Amino acid sequence: MRYDLDFKMQVIAYYRQGHSSHATAKKFNVNPEFVLKWVKQYQSGGINAIKPKTSKAKYSSEFKHHVITTMLKEDLSQSEVALKFNISSPALISHWHKAYRLQGMSGLVSKPKGRTAMSKTIYHTTPDDEKSLAELKRENEYLRGARLPKKLDALLKQKKKQALKKQGSSKD
Secondary structure, three states: OOOOHHHHHHHHHHHHOOOOHHHHHHHHOOOHHHHHHHHHHHHHHOHHHHOOOOOOOOOOHHHHHHHHHHHHHOOOOHHHHHHHHOOOOHHHHHHHHHHHHHHHHHHHOOOOOOOOOOOOOOOOOOOHHHOOHHHHHHHHHHHHHHHHHHHHHHHHHHHHHHHHHHOOOOOO
8 A cells, every 4th residue: 555745744743753653553554664664764865755656766777786785885784775775665675686696787787578579570562583582481481370270260160060960950
């Protein structure tokens, strides 16, 4: 569940009045860990650190490398590094660290999301006698592929007809 900025500010204000994280969590019906997380984020980065993200953050491989090297050099936990660099999820740092250990810098490069676009085969209207042998073979394969499903459908219909006739029915 996402919480808006006003709600987080109310929780932080209540906590800063001297209430415990558990009392604050109970009053606002949230997880006590959220209370502590929001308070730490607010203390380290101000109001911008607790603003809900409007879109998924994208990080460069150089930034990821900087975060990991800082964590290792300063012997910080993932949560501390997440607070320091205003990264919403400490688990993200764990993924980066694992990728870096296994693949080095190439593991930190973002992979493209989704499927790759299908390439369209373009057939030119060159006369057959002017086409190369490779072009003719490619076109022949394409045409065979286009005819196969039609042949298969026809064959299945024919077998179905024969099966119905054997049962004594003349329905199509």
